[in-house]
Structures are given as structure tokens and as C-alpha cells.
Amino acid sequence: LKTPLKQAATSQLVLTERQPDCQPLTPPPKPKETPPADPWTPTSNLKMLISAASPEIRSREQRRQLSDSSSEAHLLGDEYEKSQPSRKEKSLGLLCHKFLARYPEYPSPSQKSYICLDEVTEELHVERRRIYDIVNVLESLHMVSRLARNRYVWHGRHNLPQTLQALKKVGEENKYIQQIQMIRRREYEHEFEPDGERNEEMASSFGSSEQSEMSFVELPGVEFRAASVNGRKYKSLRVMSQKFVMLFLVSTPQIVSLEVAAKILIGEDQLEDLDKSKFKTKIRRLYDIANVLSSLKLIKKVHVTEERGRKPAFKWTGPEVLPNTQDTKLEATSATCSPPSSESIPSIEQCSKTLFPSKGKQNFTRHSSLIKLVKSIENDRRKIQSAPTSPVKISASMYLFPSFLLGTSFFFVSLTAEELQMKGALSSPEAVPKPEPPQQPALSQPLGVCPASHSSVSPLILPHPQSGVSYAIYLHPSQAHTVTTYSPGFMLQPPPGANATGIKSSNPKELNKITTEEGDTQRAMEEPTKSLAAEERADTKSETSSQRCLKRSQALQENNLIKRRKSDEESLDTSLTFFPSGYLIPLTHCTHGNKAECSNKEKAGVCSLQHSAYSSPITGVIPMPASELKTVNIPAFHITPLNIMLSPNSIAAAPVLSNSCLSSSSTSSAPNPSSSALNFMLQHIGLIPAGVQVPANPVLQHVPVSSQSENISHNSGSTNVQEGKVSKNTLQLDRGGLSGNYAAPSAPKELQEPQAVTESFFRTPGGPNTEPSPSANSDSTQRISQGTLYIPQRKLEVSED
DNA sequence: CATTCCCGCCACCGG
DNA sequence: CCGGTGGCGGGAATG
Numbered sequence: 046l047k048t049p050l051k052q053a054a055t056s057q058l059v060l061t062e063r064q065p066d067c068q069p070l071t072p073p074p075k076p077k078e079t080p081p082a083d084p085w086t087p088t089s090n091l092k093m094l095i096s097a098a099s100p101e102i103r104s105r106e107q108r109r110q111l112s113d114s115s116s117e118a119h120l121l122g123d124e125y126e127k128s129q130p131s132r133k134e135k136s137l138g139l140l141c142h143k144f145l146a147r148y149p150e151y152p153s154p155s156q157k158s159y160i161c162l163d164e165v166t167e168e169l170h171v172e173r174r175r176i177y178d179i180v181n182v183l184e185s186l187h188m189v190s191r192l193a194r195n196r197y198v199w200h201g202r203h204n205l206p207q208t209l210q211a212l213k214k215v216g217e218e219n220k221y222i223q224q225i226q227m228i229r230r231r232e233y234e235h236e237f238e239p240d241g242e243r244n245e246e247m248a249s250s251f252g253s254s255e256q257s258e259m260s261f262v263e264l265p266g267v268e269f270r271a272a273s274v275n276g277r278k279y280k281s282l283r284v285m286s287q288k289f290v291m292l293f294l295v296s297t298p299q300i301v302s303l304e305v306a307a308k309i310l311i312g313e314d315q316l317e318d319l320d321k322s323k324f325k326t327k328i329r330r331l332y333d334i335a336n337v338l339s340s341l342k343l344i345k346k347v348h349v350t351e352e353r354g355r356k357p358a359f360k361w362t363g364p365e366v367l368p369n370t371q372d373t374k375l376e377a378t379s380a381t382c383s384p385p386s387s388e389s390i391p392s393i394e395q396c397s398k399t400l401f402p403s404k405g406k407q408n409f410t411r412h413s414s415l416i417k418l419v420k421s422i423e424n425d426r427r428k429i430q431s432a433p434t435s436p437v438k439i440s441a442s443m444y445l446f447p448s449f450l451l452g453t454s455f456f457f458v459s460l461t462a463e464e465l466q467m468k469g470a471l472s473s474p475e476a477v478p479k480p481e482p483p484q485q486p487a488l489s490q491p492l493g494v495c496p497a498s499h500s501s502v503s504p505l506i507l508p509h510p511q512s513g514v515s516y517a518i519y520l521h522p523s524q525a526h527t528v529t530t531y532s533p534g535f536m537l538q539p540p541p542g543a544n545a546t547g548i549k550s551s552n553p554k555e556l557n558k559i560t561t562e563e564g565d566t567q568r569a570m571e572e573p574t575k576s577l578a579a580e581e582r583a584d585t586k587s588e589t590s591s592q593r594c595l596k597r598s599q600a601l602q603e604n605n606l607i608k609r610r611k612s613d614e615e616s617l618d619t620s621l622t623f624f625p626s627g628y629l630i631p632l633t634h635c636t637h638g639n640k641a642e643c644s645n646k647e648k649a650g651v652c653s654l655q656h657s658a659y660s661s662p663i664t665g666v667i668p669m670p671a672s673e674l675k676t677v678n679i680p681a682f683h684i685t686p687l688n689i690m691l692s693p694n695s696i697a698a699a700p701v702l703s704n705s706c707l708s709s710s711s712t713s714s715a716p717n718p719s720s721s722a723l724n725f726m727l728q729h730i731g732l733i734p735a736g737v738q739v740p741a742n743p744v745l746q747h748v749p750v751s752s753q754s755e756n757i758s759h760n761s762g763s764t765n766v767q768e769g770k771v772s773k774n775t776l777q778l779d780r781g782g783l784s785g786n787y788a789a790p791s792a793p794k795e796l797q798e799p800q801a802v803t804e805s806f807f808r809t810p811g812g813p814n815t816e817p818s819p820s821a822n823s824d825s826t827q828r829i830s831q832g833t834l835y836i837p838q839r840k841l842e843v844s845e846d
Numbered sequence: 847c848a849t850t851c852c853c854g855c856c857a858c859c860g861g
Numbered sequence: 862c863c864g865g866t867g868g869c870g871g872g873a874a875t876g
Contacts (some may be wrong), residue, residue, distance in 0.1 A: 132874050135852065174854070177867055194861080194865060326869060330849055357849075753868070
């Protein structure tokens with residue numbers, strides 16, 4: 046047995062924790078002066094700390110206090126074991142909070158604060174070892190940097206934006222996305238059979254990560270002291286931390302399960318070692334890192350529930366990272382850096398060491414793995430083509446599936462009261478004017494109407510000039526964001542008979558329960574406000590299956606995503622507790638530029654939303670595969686390696702919207718998943734009769750692409766799992782709506798459709814009984830199995846005849 | 847039992 | 862060579 050009372054510190058700790066207002070904490074080494082603009086408040090941190098403490102701890106404290114104050118008599122009795130610090134009190138997370146509380150989030154640039162490990166350890170009463178853990182991850186985020194032994198400089202969150210951007214970039218350059226998908230897929234295949242025999246293909250194809258020996262990603266402005274930083278060998282924790290973060294930044298639903306992360310991180314260093322112990326260790330480390338990141342509020346713990354059971358995972362809650370626009374922003378900083386290579390191009394890249402050793406310019410082209418990927422894809426296609434008819438699943442090709450099909454990629458995110466407050470979304474008095482890094486505001490808090498959450502999806506809220514209604518558009522988290530406005534118009538109104546009710550009626554709670562649970566920390570805070578909070582989050586975690594195919598797949602998201610909502614004032618209320626008002630439209634990634642920059646052309650094609658918008662918001666938004674859009678339509682777009690790879694498959698992006706566009710696109714475009722989307726849109730718009738669109742599908746089937754779709758159906762069954770629950774709930778709602786709509790095909794009504802469709806899609810396999818409208822259902826099912834991506838049931842019906 | 851992750855041994859490394 | 866660093870994994874606490 047260990048002796049708990051190693052250090053009498055306990056009591057002290059408690060003390061510290063309980064007093065929010067005082068500065069009992071040892072004053073930071075340097076004179077603490079909080080810059081006026083600085084949002085940081087000593088108190089706030091402490092409060093958080095406290096709130097973070099689990100109820101148990103608090104109760105314990107109380108007990109203790111009682112005993113103290115009361116009489117000594119009892120003391121003896123309970124004092125025994127009662128007083129134990131309890132593991133939680135020693136948790137790294139808590140420790141980290143305390144640590145962070147010592148320094149301002151945004152220290153004034155003028156004078157730097159230094160961190161002396163000795164002091165810290167002493168003041169926080171912890172073993173040094175623990176501090177290292179914290180500092181290491183902070184260092185990985187460039188929130189601190191090491192000066193010398195025992196000495197660190199505190200940077201606070203100033204560097205965060207850049208760091209994240211850099212990390213994201215590196216993550217993208219890497220094939221993390223693919224890796225994630227690969228792993229997920231593997232799991233899927235693995236499912237029943239204990240053996241992983243056929244894995245070879247993928248293993249080989251991906252080569253997991255041959256090269257990856259990565260070095261620490263550095264930032265320009267940060268004074269990473271001397272070469273020491275890169276001194277080979279250590280940094281493992283730091284590197285791990287960075288990689289971990291990258292995973293979040295790169296993956297579409299910004300949720301990463303520990304398991305996946307561990308596998309990827311392991312895979313990088315050593316080729317496929319399924320060493321069990323190693324895995325365990327990795328997980329341990331990840332927990333350490335995760336705890337720190339959680340303290341920073343960059344991530345939060347959730348659980349993804351799969352059929353197999355629920356698995357621990359983490360969801361990114363940090364700031365959305367900009368799409369990495371041409372380094373523009375960074376230039377200033379980068380200029381400072383004095384990297385060895387003296388290229389004339391100032392960019393983060395230069396300053397940061399690339400993960401992959403590939404020297405010089407690292408083009409994706411050079412990554413053998415990528416090449417392999419492409420090849421394998423082609424092979425798959427071939428296979429598929431050869432046997433088009435059979436809806437057989439081809440494992441190899443699975444990664445082609447759009448993420449949304451597999452798992453859900455969209456979430457309804459609602460904010461907790463707390464979050465709202467923080468964001469200033471509500472009318473919180475002073476919240477807004479924070480001196481946040483100037484760069485990201487654009488996305489996040491446009492109007493105060495709906496809180497922008499940065500959950501997996503970044504919602505944009507657009508005020509509608511005319512109507513005054515605002516809409517929330519969910520953009521694909523990953524890079525590009527397009528900001529455009531469109532008018533909601535009639536769309537908002539649910540068709541009379543239709544299911545408008547559907548969404549509304551749905552009980553938010555149901556949705557919520559399903560998916561994620563928050564960490565204790567959060568929970569603690571929420572309790573008080575449970576009324577509000579309860580409903581909040583209905584996110585789904587779809588980590589698993591998710592994105593098979595890179596971006597293009599995302600494009601397909603169309604399905605999922607459209608959520609319609611009533612946009613009256615109520616929506617506000619509702620939104621707070623429930624969903625944000627307006628349509629939530631997932632634009633996978635469109636342009637990343639600002640709206641302002643959108644050239645006319647672009648607008649027409651991609652951004653056209655505004656113009657076409659009137660006809661139907663959905664239309665505009667509806668998603669064509671973003672990737673396609675990018676590649677095809679918009680020259681300006683930044684094309685990532687991934688996109689390129691995919692591009693072959695993706696053919697025409699149907700920019701949609703304008704008739705002209707449509708026609709042109711349809712003509713030129715080869716059939717591909719997007720076509721379905723297109724149809725969908727068209728139908729909605731009323732441009733195309735229901736029947737018409739159908740044709741598209743046939744095409745799909747013949748086309749290589751179709752294979753994907755087929756597969757998709759497959760996957761949906763197994764892989765998605767966790768999503769299942771969510772979708773279910775949603776489904777119900779939708780269904781009702783559908784049936785209603787079904788009857789009357791007026792353009793406006795269509796709105797709800799998408800969602801419904803999606804749901805049904807998921808459902809496909811089992812089919813949730815309950816359906817009164819058999820015909821429609823069966824049809825849809827059928828279609829799906831065939832490989833149709835998603836087509837509104839009604840359409841299906843049409844097509845049928 | 848499973849998940850979470852604290853503790854601290856001890857190898858390394860850099861001064 | 863010494864003391865700061867920080868891999869690493871047992872196994873305790875917690876769920």
C-alpha cells in the first residue's frame with residue numbers, strides 16, 4: 046500500500062482551490078499585471094479550477110471543513126482515509142489548471158514571464174516529473190518555450206493560432222486523414238473475424254507511414270532556444286502532442302478516438318507493430334496529453350458509441366483553424382524566423398520542420414504512400430467496374446466512401462450555457478470585446494444571434510438583410526470556408542402538411558443522450574444550469590467510420606446535412622437550448638477565402654448562393670462535393686494534395702444554382718456522386734421534375750463512381766454505428782416529415798428532405814420498422830442498396846416508375 | 847472487470 | 862560526472 050500522505054500538501058491544495066478570489070496562490074514570479082484588454086482574470090481561472098473539481102472532491106472538502114470546524118472528536122474517525130487527496134485531486138488536468146492559473150492567457154508582449162520549474166513544483170506541490178508533462182505539451186503548442194534548464198518563457202495563447210495552423214498544415218501534408226480512415230476501415234473489416242489476413246492490401250497500400258520520422262514543428266516567432274529544441278530523441282511527448290492535435294485539425298468530425306490516435310501515432314514510428322503493450326503505453330501518454338489539452342480547453346472528452354461499445358474519444362473544442370490561406374498572415378511572423386534555408390518565401394513552412402523528412406519541397410506527389418493510394422484506388426475502380434452489378438463490397442475501395450455516409454459527419458451542436466457565455470453569444474455584457482487574436486473572428490462570432498460554436502462544424506451565421514433572419518451555415522471544419530449569404534426566404538416555413546413538426550417536435554434530449562458525454566469537468570459546471578444545459582449537445586460522434594475518402598467524400602455530405610429550422614424569434618430560444626436556427630448547411634469546403642474575395646465567377650459557380658439563393662437556400666448550399674468544386678470550378682482554390690488525388694474521380698462539380706450552370710455542369714460533368722446532389726437540388730428548386738433527376742442515378746451506377754455508392758450502403762450498416770443512434774432520433778422526425786411532404790411536392794417543402802434522406806440512408810440496413818409509409822420506404826431502401834447516394838424518398842418514388 | 851492515469855524508476859542527455 | 866529530463870510501464874483508483 047502506498048502511503049497517501051506523502052506530502053501534507055493536501056490541505057493546502059484544498060485551501061487554494063477553494064478560494065477563488067484570493068491570490069493565495071503564490072504570485073507569479075513577475076509582477077502580475079493584467080493588461081487591460083486581457084480577458085484573463087485570475088479569478089476566472091480559479092473559478093474554472095474549482096468548477097473543474099469533481100463534485101466528489103468538493104464534498105470531500107466540505108466534509109473536511111466540517112470536521113475541522115466542528116470538533117476534534119470526529120476528526121480522528123474520518124480523518125483516516127477520508128482525507129486522501131483522492132486521485133482526482135492529483136490529476137494532471139487539475140494540476141494543469143493550477144499551472145495555467147498562474148499565467149495570463151495573453152501575456153502582454155512587453156514583458157515576458159518566465160517560468161521556473163523549481164518554483165512551480167514547489168508552489169504546486171508536485172513532483173517535477175509531472176510538471177514536465179505539462180510543460181512539454183504546452184511547449185508543443187508553443188505556449189511556452191524553453192530557455193534553459195529549469196527555465197521557460199511563457200507565451201500564453203498568443204501563438205496558438207499560428208501553431209494550430211501550422212499543425213493543421215503539416216497534418217494535411219501528411220496523410221493523416223487517410224490514415225485515420227484506413228484504421229477505421231480496418232476496424233470495420235476486422236469486426237467479426239479475429240484475423241486480419243486481408244489487411245495486407247491496405248497495409249501495403251498505405252505503407253502506413255514509412256518515413257515518418259518527424260521532428261518538432263516549430264514556429265517562427267517563437268524563440269525556440271537553440272538547436273536544443275530539435276535535439277533528436279526527446280520530444281517524443283511533444284511530438285506526440287502535436288500529432289495528436291493534428292489529428293483533430295485534420296479529421297472531419299473533429300473527434301478522435303484514443304484508439305485511432307494511438308494506432309496512428311504508433312504506426313508512424315514503427316511499422317505496424319501491433320504490440321499490445323506498446324499500444325497501452327501510447328494510450329497512457331495520450332491520456333496525459335489529453336488532460337493537458339483539456340485544461341486548455343482545446344478538446345474535451347466524449348465517447349463515441351459504436352456497436353462494439355463505447356470508446357473514449359476527444360473532441361476538438363478549440364478555435365477553428367483558418368484554412369491556411371497563403372501564409373499571408375503568418376508572413377509577418379515568419380519573417381522573423383531565421384531558419385537555415387534562406388528561401389525568399391517566408392512562410393511557416395520554412396520555419397517549421399516538416400514532419401516528413403522529405404527534404405526540399407515536399408510535394409504530395411513525392412509521398413509514395415499517396416501514390417500508392419491512388420493506385421489502389423484505381424485498382425478498386427477497376428474491380429468495381431468489372432463487376433458493376435454486384436453490390437459487393439470491395440474492401441479496398443471502401444476508403445472511397447464519403448465520410449458522411451459512413452459516419453455522420455455533421456453534428457448538431459448546441460452550446461452549453463457556459464459556452465454561450467464564453468462566446469458572448471448571449472447577450473453577455475462584456476464578453477465580446479476580447480482581444481482575441483484578430484484573425485479568426487471572422488468565422489466565429491458574426492452576429493450575436495447564434496453562438497458560434499466551434500465544434501466540429503463551424504457555423505456561420507448570416508444575417509439576412511431583408512428578412513432579418515439569420516441562418517446558420519455549417520461549414521466544413523476543415524479548411525476552406527465560404528462565406529456567403531443567401532436568403533432564406535420561404536424556405537424557412539415548413540410546409541403545412543409536412544413534417545415541419547418533425548424537427549421541432551423532436552425531443553432534443555433524445556438526441557443528446559446518445560452521443561457524447563462530457564467530461565466531469567464540464568459536467569460539474571453544467572449541473573447548476575442543467576435546465577439549459579441538458580439539451581445542449583446533440584453531437585454525434587462519428588469518429589469511426591467517417592471519412593473514407595478525403596474531401597471528396599465530404600462533398601457528399603450533402604446528405605446529411607441539411608437541417609432546417611424555423612427561424613422565428615423562437616428559434617433563438619430554441620437555438621440556445623436546441624439547435625441553431627436557420628439551415629445548417631454543411632458546405633464541405635468551399636472556398637476558403639473571404640466572401641469579399643470571391644470573384645464574380647466564383648460566386649457564380651460556387652458562391653453563387655447569394656444569387657440563386659432566393660430560389661432555395663438549400664440549393665445554393667447544397668453541397669456538391671466540395672472537392673470537386675474546388676478542383677473544377679475554382680481555380681483560385683487552394684488545392685491540396687488530397688484533392689488532387691481525388692480529383693480524378695470527382696468530375697464535375699455541379700456548381701448548381703444557376704440554370705446555366707446546371708446545364709453546363711450536367712453536360713460536361715460526368716456522373717458522379719455529386720450528380721445526385723445536383724438532382725436533389727434541382728428538384729428542390731423545381732427546375733427538374735422529380736422524374737428527371739432520377740436518370741442521374743443510373744448513370745452513377747454505370748460509372749465507376751457508383752461503386753462507391755454501393756459500398757457506401759454497405760458501410761453505413763456496419764461502420765457508422767455510433768451515429769446510428771443519433772440518426773435514429775433524427776430519423777423519426779424526418780420520417781414524419783417525409784411522409785407529409787411526400788404528398789405535396791412544392792419546391793419549398795423540399796427543405797426538410799435532405800435530412801430525412803440521410804437518415805433513411807443510414808437506416809437502410811435494418812430499417813427501423815415503425816414506418817407507416819411502406820412504399821416510400823422500401824423504395825428508398827432499395828435505392829440505397831443500389832448505390833444511390835441519397836435521394837429524397839420522394840424522388841425515389843418518382844424514379845421508381 | 848474496464849477505463850483512466852498516477853507514480854516514480856531509471857535511462858539519457860546536456861552542460 | 863551530475864542533476865535535469867522525460868520514456869515507460871506497473872498497478873492503484875475509479876467507473
